[in-house]
Amino acid sequence: MPTPYDPGRRTFLSAAGLVLAAPALATPALAASAPATPAPAPARTRRGGSAPGNPFTLGVASGDPAEDGVVLWTRLAPDPLNDDPERPGGMPSEPRPVEWQVAEDSGFARIVRSGTATATPELAHSVHVEVGGLRPGREYFYRFRAMGELSPAGRTRTAPAGDPSRLDLAVVSCQQFEHGYYTVYRHLADDPPQAIVHLGDYIYEAGGEPRARRHTTPDPVDLAGYRLRHAQYRTDPDLQAAHAAAPWIVTWDDHEVVNNYSGDEARGMTREEFAERRAGAYKAYYEHMPLRASAAPSGTGMRLYRRLAFGRLADLFVLDTRQYRIANPPDADLTPEPEANDRLAGDRLDPRRSMLGDEQERWLLDGLSGGSGRWRLVAQQVVLAQRNLAAPGRPEKFRLDTWDGFPVARARLLRAIAERNVPNLVVLTGDAHTAIAADLKADFGDPASGTLGSELVATSVTSRGDGGDLRRDGDAVLAANPHIRFWNDLRGHTRCTITPDALRAEFRVVPYVHEPGAPEHVRAVFRVTAGRPGLEKLSDTPLPDVPSVDPATTSDGIEG
Template sequence: MNGFDRRRFLGLGFLGLGGAAGAALAAGGLAAGATWASPAQRSRFTSHPFALGVASGDPLPSGVVLWTRLAPEPLAEDGSGGMRGRGAVPVRWEVAEDERFSRRVAHGVANATAELGHSVHVEVDTLRPDREYFYRFRAGGEISPVGRTRTAPTAAANLDRLAFAFVSCQNYPAGYYTAHRHLADEDLRAVVHLGDYIYEGGATGNIGRAHAPAHEVHSLADYRIRHAQYRTDPDLQRSHAAFPWIVTWDDHEVENNYADEISQHDGVAPGDFLVRRAAAYQAYYEHLPLRRSSVPKGPDMRIYRRLRFGALAEFNVLDGRQYRSDQVDRNSPEAQDPDRSMLGAEQERWLLDGLGSSTARWNILAQQTVMARADRDPGEGLRLPMDNWNGYEPARQRLFDGVVERGVENMVVITGDAHCSMAADLKQDFADPESPTVGAEFLGTSISSGGDGADTDRRGEQWLAANPHMKFYNQRRGYVRCTVDRDSYRADYRAVPYVTRRGAPVSTLAGFVVENGRPGVQEV
């Protein structure tokens, strides 16, 4: 935090996961050997308790995180999911090598507690590396949908090929999640979500998908309802159930354009904003397949981490919101302050140290906002956005210089947030077109945010005219499918023509490759 007294915050009375929920977690909320609750607690639910589906995440060679949340009434006004008054509820889980569960390899019982919104996060760690598995849950006589997942190969494994996709920005009232339905049919090992999983506003949209609750969300109950609403979408559920997910957040999981403890709204005290952030972080944890290492402690939650897929690829999953300096005006002297940071000093060191010591063929940065220079003035001046890395040029320069100094090869940045697709070379000095290229950036469009979109718009015309390092722009909705082998990294931009009505087909708009040892982006 930037100067706010955490001890003072803890006296404000918000019960985050560092309090009773954290104690419930330590007491066996995730334990495979947890005991069954009383018969009254095992009584049947008012309706199907697995209305939010299932998910898995953060694959390791020995296992994955399995997730569900008991919510027979997902939009209950108190945020309980219809579980008000229920204590710890035992949830059986099982993992098998086949979809019929005739070859079961792991099973146990986890307690779904009220302190965690009756969510379940099971860290299975007895599986074999690089294997496909199926999983499901049981509670109160009800059985969940079946999910499919896959463990990662060992760190030294010579993986021939890695296929994954990345997505971001799924504003519920703005459009249907048709892209998720098509995504679930792809042949992938994992999906990476780069932020804006929910939107915090009270928008109604024009397709009959109004936000619940109808107002902008602030409390823990509000955020729980909003996450639950998004989770009821059948296409999103299908995508979650098809692959393990690797997730990070951006701003709308809390509030648009927030920076660390600073609200975008003038006059909001840091302490008041951190109460809101703590509620948002807890609800985020409760609804996504994250490990115990990400359990929030009040307004703090460690989400940056590293995941490896054999000797082929290493993912550095970044947090570009929780530790950043506040945004400033472009013309302010503060804009070039060398102490300004996007990631915070600790995460920045962690990233550069990890990149410098990596032995993976491809070093992938999974992060939130546009990193390439994104000038919108085709003339002599610069017109840059200030909420992405363009507003944090000293931090970006430290990163690029650090990559060069450490001899990091094959750095690929995958990005969300901007509701458009873009492919670009990352230059050590964007003012000099002959400057060394230090990496490649693939920006992915939104799932639904911004509505139907178009092939181009005014911003795209400006970007391509003003930034010679940018190779492609499109404003349709969809996702990016990536295929990595030892020789190349390929990104295919998959898009749907509309999201404001159902049934859109999907097609590939363009494909780009980065060759091993040659960091520039090349069109296929």
């Protein structure tokens, strides 16, 4: 695990071996002793204030591992919560050089790649270094130097080539800052996987009821506001430690912009107003994520859907279920009244409703049927399996912001998957604030229909607070949805270990997030055997002394 930043370490060796500052100090090995209790976010400075000093207050990160390289990220922000839009992060409006190094060892004795990037004010002085020429399936260490300061060291790993025997992924989503501490990330930093897959709601744009701590920046409505909100989240030391421990593969959901938006529509805004706000939110997202230049904003959009290969073991398809979705017919009237949700959703059976858009849907199906990976993994945002949330004896009730609001598009997708005989399909999902394991059926209305694959839904990191070990309506929900095999409302993540023969999924949870320090438990374990669609439950172990949760606290309005 990365050693906390030491302001005394200002030495940095160039590729030519020249000392750029005073006598060189050996960089220590990555340690596992970072503080477990998050430090409070720094106080906001007055508008126009400056805070020269350590520019690496937001940490370091890597992402999108390939066989020969990764993306390295940092952002220069000596005063991260400075609210002057002309000086985001407390930086002057001029470019700054940022040196970087990649080494085979944590002491940086064997440096294999190095260079200099330029941090520009146009991207809030963030840098996205695409490092190539590395060896597949190898661990590397990296660091930056700028403004006379040395960053913390990060650990990363390239994707394997050929026929790897194992792939270890952690799946996370939904980290509302106000709802709890990032204990889940502390555990991930202490036991890092090969990569962390984040499925959205990295920030929350709207403040809610603070349950553990508070947003200290105004709710964002423009680029400057979204930069501040990202910066506050990034100051958390547990989140920084998880970023520095493993490469991340990221995509967004709705709260990176505004709750429950669909394509170019958002409640209470004209399309023109929302387009401007969305463009600012997208730009801030890119500035704070370890993404390649191919994902950089272009016009009002960004292309996030992409495929990552892990040798011949697995193909990972990362989707964007927000930017291209069409929730309402083009002639529908948007309305600001909250009670008009049904009108906003439109007719859920309207065939014009699309979750992925035509181009992304074709890309996904072509990739799933033509990929070379033994396992076909799909990382996406909202629950794909049908969920009838109605009480027994009541009419069916669905969350219309998920694939349940797009049943025609879902049926088309699953039908194409069946027709193309897509092998070993496992969908990785976030958004629900609930851990769910489900079989994907050819016809959810017929439990006897064929099983096409499995879905593993990661619960939230903090969103909705502590939660509970069992739902009081859990038996009724499972009875109404026989394809759902597991349903749990604690916070945590999903750990997937993939071999040629099987995928093992552990739902790891913590009993509370209202304060730091909660232990981690393996709540349930499932296995998917290659060539045999469907889930096999290996264990299901309730946590003692953890209360059940009232379904009234898991209503439609709180999820996602």
